[in-house]
Amino acid sequence: MLERCLEYFLTEPRRLVNLGSALLQAGGLLLVAGLLGFLVTTAGSVVTGMATRTRPVVELAEVLPGLPTWWVPESLAGYGFAVCCGLIGLWAIQAGRTYQRLLGH
Template sequence: MDRVIEYFLTEPRRLTSLGRALIRFGGGVLTIGAIGNVANAAVGIVQTMGKKLATEQTLATLYPSLPTWWIPESIVGCLPAVVAVITGIVLTQMGERLRAYL
């Protein structure tokens, strides 16, 4: 653990790079989750327009040939991505402060 801390303390840009990567990763997952939510809503609207009772759809039923296990479909599923974004913001700020200090 000491080596990990020393790795980031010797070069603060590594810490900011890790933070930015976490922000991009979490933001990308949240964006794709929002797109999936729009796709589910669009299917529900089309079913309602066809006088058919709209049933609850999941991305796995909409796109059976695609791996959709990693796409968040609920608030609970979005929490890891939100935590990644918040952690990324904190790490980026810490890296910038450390770089200014050194």
């Protein structure tokens, strides 16, 4: 199975560059969504805290009940996953371009 994956990407290095680009964009999208989610929950917490004199913890699912928010990173592990996607994407782009240059594609 691994041989087929390697053969798929090494016979046409542009595929590896495209995969890297997709991973980089996905990682960036996750980071932006996580930061926007953090801003929304913080604003909701502040507004609720001004009304009740205590600052409660507001979850993203409470602020946006009609939208699926399972994919938005809210913890260190989620942000770490997004950063890893971006870094692996950068590595795949560099490796694909190197293979393109070496193989003359």
